[in-house]
Amino acid sequence: MSKSRCPICDAAMPGNWQDYPDYPFCSRRCRVIDLGRWLGEDYRVPDPTPPNDRSSPADGD
Ligand SMILES: [Zn+2]
16 A cells, blocks of 8 residues: 655655545645645636727728
């Protein structure tokens, strides 16, 4: 049985993974932290600025 470590806080997790309801995290808190990281990294949305904003008043007809 190989030992596991929490990918968040690097805490040693001896025993079976069945002992950890939040595996591969050592605790619910680390699970939430990991989830927050994912959401944070995925929160990058492109700038919704329109590419052609044709509102230039210099365009005299
Ligand atoms: Zn942890």
